[in-house]
Amino acid sequence: MSIEKSTIQNLRQDYRSASLSKSDIDKNPFQQFSKWFKEALNAKVTEPNAMTIATSSKNGIPSARIVLLKEFDENGFVFYTNYNSQKGKELEENPHAALIFFWGDLERQIRIEGTVEKVTEEEATEYFNSRPKGSQLGAHTSPQSETIPNRSFLEYKLADLEKEYHYKDIPKPSHWGGYRVIPNKIEFWQGRTSRLHDRIVYLKNNDQSWRFERLAP
Numbered sequence: 001m002s003i004e005k006s007t008i009q010n011l012r013q014d015y016r017s018a019s020l021s022k023s024d025i026d027k028n029p030f031q032q033f034s035k036w037f038k039e040a041l042n043a044k045v046t047e048p049n050a051m052t053i054a055t056s057s058k059n060g061i062p063s064a065r066i067v068l069l070k071e072f073d074e075n076g077f078v079f080y081t082n083y084n085s086q087k088g089k090e091l092e093e094n095p096h097a098a099l100i101f102f103w104g105d106l107e108r109q110i111r112i113e114g115t116v117e118k119v120t121e122e123e124a125t126e127y128f129n130s131r132p133k134g135s136q137l138g139a140h141t142s143p144q145s146e147t148i149p150n151r152s153f154l155e156y157k158l159a160d161l162e163k164e165y166h167y168k169d170i171p172k173p174s175h176w177g178g179y180r181v182i183p184n185k186i187e188f189w190q191g192r193t194s195r196l197h198d199r200i201v202y203l204k205n206n207d208q209s210w211r212f213e214r215l216a217p
Contacts, residue, residue, distance in 0.1 A: 018107065020190035020198035022214060029186040029202035029210055030074045036108060036188065037072075045103045052100040053079065053181075055086075058093040069101075070127065076180040077112060078119060080127060082144035084175050091116050097181050107191030112183045119178035128172040136170040137161050187215070 026032040040048035049069040056062040063086060071078040077099060082088060091097065099112040118124075128136065141158045148154065183204070190198040197217035202210045 018190055019192060020188060020200055022200060022212065025188070025200055025212065027210070027212070028074075029183070029212075030072070032188060032202075033072065033110065033186065036103075036106075036110065040103050040106060040108075043103075043105055045105050048101070048103060050101075051077075051079075052102075053087065054098040054100075055090040056094055056096075057090050063087070063090065070178070076114070076182040078123075078178050078180050080124065080176070080178040082139070082142070082176055083118075084146075085144040091179060097179075099181055109189040111185075111187040111189070112181060113185040114181050114183035116179050116181050119180055121177070124177035125172050127178065128176065133170065136172075137165070139173055139176045140170070192217070 026035065037048060047068070050066055051069050052064050053067050054062055054064040065087065067079045067081065067087075069077055070080055083092075095116045097114070097116050099110075101108075101110040103109070128139070131139075137158060140161050141154055185201065185203055187199060187201040192198055195217060199215040199217055200212055201215055202212045204210055
């Protein structure tokens with residue numbers, strides 16, 4: 001290893017750009033998310049819709065990866081993927097997930113936890129039809145998360161599909177669709193100086209209303 005432990009341990013950033021108080025935030029967590037997301041867009045954060053999703057198997061073994069948020073409203077947060085992928089299989093076994101958005105330029109993080117359901121076939125088809133042709137072909141080409149012999153395997157398969165659908169509409173694969181994360185907990189984190197960060201968490205009540213609390217950093 002060429003990087004010394006002290007080099008990593010001495011990496012520090014003192015956060016000073018903003019604050020977050022209970023008096024400043026919206027009582028609705030989705031409205032608060034929308035406000036921060038718009039600010040990330042205005043700040044030209046690179047891919048502000050990129051989010052980590054953590055899933056786990058029925059035995060509680062976790063895994064995480066980056067996906068892209070494609071829609072959100074008060075029903076939840078939607079992303080699309082291959083249902084036969086590792087995350088798809090894990091969500092079939094254990095329909096719970098956690099999301100993280102990290103916008104370093106704004107010194108902000110959002111954590112979301114909740115249950116997961118598939119979007120309707122109609123929703124998935126509508127979104128699939130809006131995708132660029134290359135992305136549509138990619139959904140047919142890749143047996144996501146499976147072992148493949150080499151990259152040429154994908155390239156040859158893509159070339160065949162390009163010929164097949166050169167003059168035809170590309171149908172949505174049956175194994176491809178969307179998931180909606182339905183939150184029961186949403187936390188907004190704002191970096192502050194001396195590691196005394198602001199953390200406001202929204203928790204869903206039994207009557208589906210929300211309450212919020214301040215957490216220690």
